[in-house]
């Protein structure tokens with residue numbers, strides 16, 4: 001990755017009176033795999049369409065390779081869009097589907113005429129070169145054996161590869177992908193995730209990828225931009241957005257199952273108190289108002305005996321997913337339920353309705369202020385006893 005290739009500066013988009021993007025700024029490096037992740041309707045596709053030139057911003061600037069491209073036509077931006085519907089020509093073979101955009105781009109109007117076109121000087125050699133290009137892309141995507149089939153004779157995953165191939169043959173400066181895997185079944189989606197990552201590694205072209213599926217975002221991206229309500233809330237590596245979310249909204253959106261949130265407040269000694277328990281680390285700055293304590297299910301554990309700093313509750317439900325066991329615990333001194341991740345292979349002596357004690361993994365609780373912003377603790381915990 002090197003210098004910024006694509007840049008959005010204070011991009012605003014309004015449809016009539018409705019503002020769908022508000023002063024969005026984002027820089028994407030050459031060769032980066034950046035994912036726009038957010039819930040349905042948050043504006044991800046609009047950002048992608050503005051980059052592609054299919055939509056123009058109401059305000060703000062988009063640049064490509066240092067040049068402002070607000071008024072550059074989509075076809076002159078040299079960016080390839082891959083949609084969730086593959087948009088292949090059903091009556092053409094895979095080879096023709098891949099070749100057609102190349103012929104349109106590289107041959108003159110006269111050269112494109114059937115039969116007569118070939119009589120024009122240079123046409124034949126150009127077509128031979130373009131066919132070679134198609135074969136090379138088909139090899140990369142492992143679809144060479146499908147070149148003579150029509151889209152109707154292909155599986156969903158194969159059609160998706162052909163759609164990618166059609167974008168690839170043009171050798172664009174960046175790929176813009178709008179939920180390209182959402183029409184595939186669960187198993188194929190997981191497989192194609194790995195394939196796309198491999199493809200990105202091999203060709204080294206910038207990928208901008210839109211999804212509402214956090215598993216896709218976390219497993220594929222170099223960086224993730226979290227989009228909500230037409231704004232970018234945080235941009236960071238998958239580890240950063242998961243382990244160091246900047247706000248409660250990001251913390252609750254990233255992670256499956258969702259982070260547990262419990263009410264908290266500041267105790268007399270300036271430490272955070274959560275349902276009668278005091279966190280050991282002290283906040284850097286102490287504000288006023290109600291706090292929210294965030295605890296991920298994997299940072300909680302059911303323990304065999306009561307300790308003064310554990311949650312006490314009743315086991316109300318258990319979900320065994322094979323690799324993980326999720327325990328739903330209704331807390332005794334609060335209306336909330338918390339979710340605890342356990343290891344299904346460990347002996348678990350509790351039944352539904354039993355009282356259980358839930359302890360915390362030290363140093364993992366997050367604290368959010370009344371405005372939803374994450375509050376920092378003073379100093380990093382280096383010793384277990386200093387941790388939360």
Ligand code: ATP
Pocket residue numbers: 015020038039040041042043044045046047212
């Ligand atoms: P999804 O994941 O459901 O595709 P998204 O995050 O990609 O959602 P967008 O498609 O960017 O969201 O839409 C953002 C908002 O803008 C939505 O509320 C949508 O209804 C609105 N919107 C999009 N296009 C138009 C349009 N042409 N006219 C009016 N409103 C629009």
